[in-house]
Amino acid sequence: MxxxxxxxxxxxxxxxxxxxxxxxxxxxxxxxxxxxVLLVLTAxxxxxxxxxxxxxxxxxxxxxxxxxxxxxxxxxxGRDVLxxxxxxxxxxxxxxxxxxxxxxxxxxxxGAAAGYFGGFFERAVMTVVDLTWSFPDILxxxxxxxxxxxxxxxxxxxxxxxxxxxFTRLTRAQIVRLKRETFIEATINLGAKPRxxxxxxxxxxxxxxxxxxxxxxxxxxxxxxxTLGFFGLGAQPPTPSWGAMMSSxxxxxxxxxxxxxxxxxxxxxxxxxxxxxxxxLIRALNIRDRIRGA
Amino acid sequence: xxxxxxxRNLSKKFVTxxxxxxxxxxxxxxxxxxxxxxxxxxxxxVGESGCGKSTLARLILRLIEPSAGExxxxxEDLRAKTSSQMRKLRADMQMxxxxxxxxxxxxxxxxxxxxxxxxxxxxxxEGSVDKEVxxxxxxxxxxxGLASSFPHQISGGQKQxxxxxxxxxxxPSLLVLDEPTASLDVSVQAQIISLLEQLxxxxxxxYLFISHDLSLVRYFCDEILVMYxxxxxxxxxxxDLPARHPYTKTLMDSTFTPDPKQRRVIAPLEGEVPSPFNLxxxxxxxDRCPYTTAICRTETPILTSGTTHPVACHHPL
Numbered sequence: 386m387x388x389x390x391x392x393x394x395x396x397x398x399x400x401x402x403x404x405x406x407x408x409x410x411x412x413x414x415x416x417x418x419x420x421x422v423l424l425v426l427t428a429x430x431x432x433x434x435x436x437x438x439x440x441x442x443x444x445x446x447x448x449x450x451x452x453x454x455x456x457x458x459x460x461x462x463g464r465d466v467l468x469x470x471x472x473x474x475x476x477x478x479x480x481x482x483x484x485x486x487x488x489x490x491x492x493x494x495x496g497a498a499a500g501y502f503g504g505f506f507e508r509a510v511m512t513v514v515d516l517t518w519s520f521p522d523i524l525x526x527x528x529x530x531x532x533x534x535x536x537x538x539x540x541x542x543x544x545x546x547x548x549x550x551x552f553t554r555l556t557r558a559q560i561v562r563l564k565r566e567t568f569i570e571a572t573i574n575l576g577a578k579p580r581x582x583x584x585x586x587x588x589x590x591x592x593x594x595x596x597x598x599x600x601x602x603x604x605x606x607x608x609x610x611x612t613l614g615f616f617g618l619g620a621q622p623p624t625p626s627w628g629a630m631m632s633s634x635x636x637x638x639x640x641x642x643x644x645x646x647x648x649x650x651x652x653x654x655x656x657x658x659x660x661x662x663x664x665x666l667i668r669a670l671n672i673r674d675r676i677r678g679a
Numbered sequence: 680x681x682x683x684x685x686x687r688n689l690s691k692k693f694v695t696x697x698x699x700x701x702x703x704x705x706x707x708x709x710x711x712x713x714x715x716x717x718x719x720x721x722x723x724x725v726g727e728s729g730c731g732k733s734t735l736a737r738l739i740l741r742l743i744e745p746s747a748g749e750x751x752x753x754x755e756d757l758r759a760k761t762s763s764q765m766r767k768l769r770a771d772m773q774m775x776x777x778x779x780x781x782x783x784x785x786x787x788x789x790x791x792x793x794x795x796x797x798x799x800x801x802x803x804x805e806g807s808v809d810k811e812v813x814x815x816x817x818x819x820x821x822x823x824g825l826a827s828s829f830p831h832q833i834s835g836g837q838k839q840x841x842x843x844x845x846x847x848x849x850x851p852s853l854l855v856l857d858e859p860t861a862s863l864d865v866s867v868q869a870q871i872i873s874l875l876e877q878l879x880x881x882x883x884x885x886y887l888f889i890s891h892d893l894s895l896v897r898y899f900c901d902e903i904l905v906m907y908x909x910x911x912x913x914x915x916x917x918x919d920l921p922a923r924h925p926y927t928k929t930l931m932d933s934t935f936t937p938d939p940k941q942r943r944v945i946a947p948l949e950g951e952v953p954s955p956f957n958l959x960x961x962x963x964x965x966d967r968c969p970y971t972t973a974i975c976r977t978e979t980p981i982l983t984s985g986t987t988h989p990v991a992c993h994h995p996l
Contacts, residue, residue, distance in 0.1 A: 566781050567776045567777075567778050567781040567782040568781060568782055568783055568784045570742060570776070571774070571776060571782050571842070571845070572784075572795065572799070573742065574740060574742060574769055574773065574774050575769060575770075575773075575795065575796045575799045575800070575845075575849075576765075576766035576767060576768075576769035576770060576799050576800055577766075577799045578766065581798075581799060586784050589786055590784070590785070590786060
């Protein structure tokens with residue numbers, strides 16, 4: 386087990402040293418990556434940096450325009466928009482990252498097994514996985530909402546399933562390509578078991594594009610989380626979520642536009658930053674052709 | 680002299696699956712190949728690309744499952760082994776691959792690559808790991824300082840030496856060399872060949888050497904098998920013997936000699952190798968052979984048995 390952790394750690398440090406460092410090399414990477422680091426730190430330290438309690442209502446001060454002390458104004462219940470946007474980062478990032486983590490672990494396992502063993506098993510797995518791709522994301526979310534009720538759990542599962550096919554296909558494509566390399570045949574000829582081949586050769590060589598696509602998918606996951614929140618299928622009040630905030634802001638769009646504008650701007654900037662940084666990572670790792678294959 | 684490896688009537692038929700809109704097609708990559716490899720000997724297998732040499736190597740190591748035939752390694756029936764018995768046995772029969780550039784995992788250091796055989800077989804080296812790495816690298820003529828290098832940091836010849844060190848780490852008795860010099864520069868080829876010669880003498884190895892370069896095979900090997908479209912057409916027990924099969928004769932005539940006074944006309948082969956799918960009856964070489972008669976087109980010649988110099992030809996030279 387220790388050697389197993391060692392392999393993963395080595396793969397990650399190798400990935401980290403060369404690629405993330407190099408992605409931060411360009412000015413675009415610096416800006417996008419810097420914003421993302423700031424956003425993650427904000428989400429982690431939300432309780433210490435929010436000026437107000439995100440749930441505290443003050444009906445005497447509802448729909449206040451941006452200014453002092455409410456920098457981004459207040460909503461129709463007089464809650465501080467800035468505090469809610471900061472807490473919303475927690476919801477959005479954690480839901481999206483959890484969902485993509487589930488998606489990657491399941492997708493990589495399925496894709497690696499399908500690509501390695503091939504045959505009927507591969508066909509069965511890929512057909513089922515491709516089927517999930519034929520459902521619109523919102524429909525998948527509705528199925529979960531209908532069965533386990535609206536909330537962040539439904540949202541997480543819906544996002545995880547929406548991106549499952551992508552990771553399964555990407556991993557399978559990597560494994561099928563790597564399987565033909567001479568070093569795999571050479572290792573089989575040393576007497577290695579399939580588990581050894583997968584764990585120490587195929588997966589470590591396949592992981593880089595999966596991580597990058599996972600990074601880009603977190604951006605998409607944030608949008609999907611916001612969409613579901615907007616429709617009232619995601620985060621339920623009083624949990625702050627960028628999508629739900631925008632949804633509640635539609636009622637007074639002309640009276641207090643800041644309630645809808647600020648969460649919207651944050652969603653847009655986050656997604657652009659994620660995509661730009663993802664592009665920089667792809668460039669740094671030089672894996673553009675391998676990602677297109679999926 | 681005991682036989683390390685006995686191959687009898689080994690065949691491999693690849694079948695492309697048929698469907699509603701296409702017929703299933705069969706291709707005999709290796710057809711009825713038999714030979715003995717004695718301990719300490721070097722057998723060369725020559726033939727042009729696509730004749731089944733590499734498939735033969737993989738069949739012998741059971742990297743591809745044979746369709747028919749027998750394989751005996753140190754007197755034991757290889758085809759009867761279960762996959763876990765086979766995994767253990769692989770320590771005794773190793774292979775050096777044609778393309779050194781992809782024969783090492785790009786994420787592995789040289790040290791990790793040459794120690795992987797021990798990890799896979801669950802063994803530990805006699806001394807320390809560092810010592811074993813150093814002695815393996817020294818054995819193949821590499822500087823022990825390369826141990827921490829990655830494959831992209833070393834040359835093709837160095838990579839091939841790492842491949843040889845990896846194959847020899849568990850001290851196998853049989854080494855299958857699948858065109859080990861084909862993708863290297865000529866000067867490096869010579870170094871690898873002399874390294875292989877020296878290792879054979881030092882470690883008492885037995886080689887199955889696969890190549891398309893007849894002059895290299897004649898220099899390096901004790902015996903030669905000439906393959907054409909999956910069949911052995913001639914088995915030369917000694918490399919100095921004159922060819923008896925017209926195909927071998929053409930191959931021998933087309934090698935160059937370094938003496939400019941020995942200039943001679945090279946008669947290139949006419950025609951193409953027939954498609955290995957749905958082979959016509961008769962000798963596969965009939966279309967290109969200058970001695971073809973009616974019988975060559977109807978009856979497949981069989982390798983003569985019981986002679987010291989078997990040949991599969993209706994009109995041997």
